[in-house]
Amino acid sequence: MNESLPQVSVLIPCRNEERTIGQVLEALHRQSFPAGRMEVIVADGRSTDGTRDKIDGFARAHPGWVLRRVDNPGRSAPAGLNAALREARGEIILRMDAHAIPDPDYVEQCVRAIERSGCEGVGGGIDIQPGGSGVMARAIAAAVANPFATGGVRYRSGGKEGEVDTVPFAAFRRDVFRRVGEFNEQVPVNEDYEFNYRVRAAGGRIFFTPKIRSRYIARGELGALARQYYFYGHQKAVMLSFHPKSVRPRQLIPAFFAPSLAILSAGAFLLPPLAIILGLELAVYAAVSAAFAGREAAARKEAALLPALMLVFFCIHAAWGAGFWIGAARSLNRLLRGRPAA
Template sequence: MNPAASVIVPCYNEADTIGLLLEAVARQDIGRDRLEVVIADGMSEDRTRQVIQDVAAHYKDLRVRIVDNPDRSIPAALNRAVEAATAEVLIRLDAHSIPSDDYVRRCLEALKSTGAANVGGAWEIRPRGAGWVARAIARAASHPLGAGDARYRIRGAPGPVDTVPFGAFRREWIERVGPFDETLLTNEDYEFNYRLRRAGGRVWFDPSIRSTYFARSRLSELWAQYARYGYWKARMLLRHPASLRWRQALPPVFVALTAAGLAAAAWSPPARWLLGIQWLAYGVVLVGAGLVAALRFKDGPLIVGLPAAWLTMHFAWGLSFWWGLVEGLLGRKRE
């Protein structure tokens, strides 16, 4: 008998966290016998596969399979996992996430009750490390200054949204709109949800569907993550320009205004004043929000850590967005 749901997981060198994910899947309250887990592994070079095999041996009634993903990209991993999965309902999870014990059941219930094409829930974002920088990054990622209006990060009301993290969807939608785009090394989930919405499907946010996501622990890692997001967002927008949301446009606009202000300030005193006012206002907003958070959570280092994290997010995203846009346009010209 086919399982009620297939949990599909892209994975590469996740020995530290893949076991925690599988333990969480094994605790799902719908029962292990109604689930299968398909892990598309990018030929991991650490102990990832051994950890998977050890957990699978412990939970003999949980079907766990590993499929090879020699391309190593996330969209390729998702497509290989979808091909290997046997259930009609596919539930994506990541190797560094931990779903709540009722996660799968609530996904299935939401799909049935809403008729949505894809459903997902809220992240509880936690620090991956113990230091004050890691705490600040986790807080920054769940604040409107770091997440905009993304409901899955800021815990909004249930309803239709542009995207959800991970997601649970029926196989028929893959057959209708096509697989994940393997030319996008990041942002493949947003692009997939955009195609779902254009085909008449709804993407539904349900805050009762909960999972824990572990944020980056260092600013250098945060920069690399958001630079990747910005670059591939721009590449996606060259194909789907109507998918741009205001929260995604703000960092590139701010970076462009800063660059223009610096260029003009060399010869224009008014430009210097405008640039100074722009950065003064920006600094007041970041520091003010950091102060409020530090008082709210009784965590003094947030006064410094949050502005540093938001600055990193905004400029990594904004600069890489322009890089991706220019590179994509030049590539089109060459073609």
């Protein structure tokens, strides 16, 4: 019976993830999908903490389970995915994350979804968990799942199954990589979105189903969140140099929000009427932010979340917008000099 099931290769890029890698491996070890039809390949990006020891220790403790660690000298996620992909033997390639805890039937549901949908790639929803115990950590987890902060994509906010632009931690048929190539190492962040875009551009389809679930551990501190979304914005600009049609209108809103504040703030010193426009923009933003934050805080019955959420919303939008324009400037400069955009 098991021999009729496809072989699945689970690829995990990681670097300095000793806090979470053990949980991810344990969740994969407990999958309902037969262990004999699955292998897990972790590409470690030269970790300097105890990540490698955690991986190797888990492999020794479970000798009958196929877990391999490969080196990722490039350190980035796409470089690690490609290093693992070259070692993979599976007919289905499943990209997992060192911050994601898959449900017990995750692999099984991915295989079922690929078979019944006929699509090239499949994925599901994520339940975002706080990366700490404080109010700010809870606010971050709530914010990154909120449509005001991240645009209401289906895998974060939920919805019916069907074809979508992208899904996280997706499973693909092996032949997809022969058709569209490996992960783009010039896009070290958002590499999954870039890959999914190429799949769709080649005529493939990406399928979402809420039956596929995982828990994602969000950043626990505001500074870490700001860095994360700065790089998201930065790499969105880089991606545009490869795929100009990949951007969605909703993604441009934070891109223009951050510079508009900077321009109006600077211009108000020279043209006082601009201060009125700046005030109106901030008032509208604050009102919308407060409405979304208030609804979220009320739903979670925690009043302290309201101001924390408003701060996190602003952090996400400002960091993403700043990253986008800095990335755009750097990409343009490199292109003018005849070098790759990344």
